[in-house]
Amino acid sequence: MEALFLDVVRLHETWMEVVFPRQLDPSAVLGKWKPETAVQSVGYYLWAVLGAPLVAVAYPLLLVGFATRYYAAKLDSAVTRIGVAGAVVVAAVVWGTLTVITHLQLPFDAVIAVGAASAVAVVSAAFAAGFSKLGGRFVSVLLAYPFAMTALFLPPVVAALVTPTLEELILPPSYELARWILDTFLSVGGINETLRGAFDLETFGEQWGLPGLGYVLMWIGISVPLGWFLGLLVALANLIRPAEDA
Template identity: 55%
Template sequence: MATGSKTRGGVFHAISVDLRRLHETWMELVFPRQRTSTHSVLGKWTPNTTTGWIGYRLWAALGVLIVALLYPLALFGFMARFYARKADGTATRIGILGVVAVSVLIWGALTVFAHFRFSRTGFLAVGAAGVVATISAALAVVFSRIGGRKTTVFLGYPFGMTAVFLPPVVAALYSPTLAQTIFPQSESLAIWLLDNVLYVGGINEFLRSRYSLSGLGYVGMWFGIAVPLGWILGGLVTLADLIRPK
């Protein structure tokens, strides 16, 4: 019982620290010296005028709402950061050539297996998927190594997502069996996104009038999904780093 109480206390303490840091970071967007001021000689900055106090309190109240919305996302960011660190640690140990070699080894073995067990279209499907996955994984590692956090978030994570999402779509272009599963599901997802997400500013109508969801259109669609998903994932990991630095 005592151990359980200590565990709950530790969790609640960690959450309270996270919330305070996140709110202080929000406050520091407008007001100076708000975060990590407990160990500062100067202490936390506070306004010295009535107007300043009003603005300070209003900004703080707005911050409570923002924190309530962001913290659940930050929790997901903690989990994503854990797996991202593991993947990054593995990539660091074996290097870019190692990542390429592992990908070529895995996909090469699958391609050889497909050559003996599947039709020519299935063989081409697995081979094409391997090329996409290998190039995307290599680019993800490259961009995570250069340019700092911004390059990692805006380029590294999207290519990482591309390595996950595009291979089965590319394979479906060659395999009728995969196409029967992936393309109808992709079409349903595309309709939902157009009707519920991309309706702002008539983007859905523009896409429907200019593009057809067939052939390479599916590849373009999933690349278009992988990129913002990579940005979102990278943003959540960045938010987790902001709240709980490494």
């Protein structure tokens, strides 16, 4: 409970720091800045009140950031122990084993599906591991997290494109998800109508001999912003509760 209270306080202090100096981690010499005039007091406390509902909304997201940071740290620790090449080998062995098992027990089209998914997963995992070890929060947010999300979401879609059985399970829900995103998040400014007029999700790519390319690009388009979002939540978690204090 004490940790929760401290997190909320620091989250609100971060909000205050946007406008007023020395709110988050003030120096021991100068201390926390406080308003000195009536005008400053009105602005200070008004800004504090405006921040309260934002903190209430942001705190659950902060918890997501803590959880993401925890599991990302576990993966990063594993990559540190075995190296990027080792992580790629492990991913290749796991997915390769799954492909072999599929070959022994399921029809050939299932083998093709798992093999295609394996290739996508291994390549995406390699990029995610590589960029995570380059160092720097910016690189991690910009590249490592999006590739990690791609490694998670894209393999099933690739498998569905080459397997009729999986196609029926994955592509129709993907189509419905795309329609929902267009009708909600992308309805601002007529973006949805522009996209609908320019692309057909089900047929895009066929003109280049790449059927299903629309679904692949759709899930990349979901994975990348989601990776950025999670990366920013981790950055917020590091600001509110540095990793060594977690």
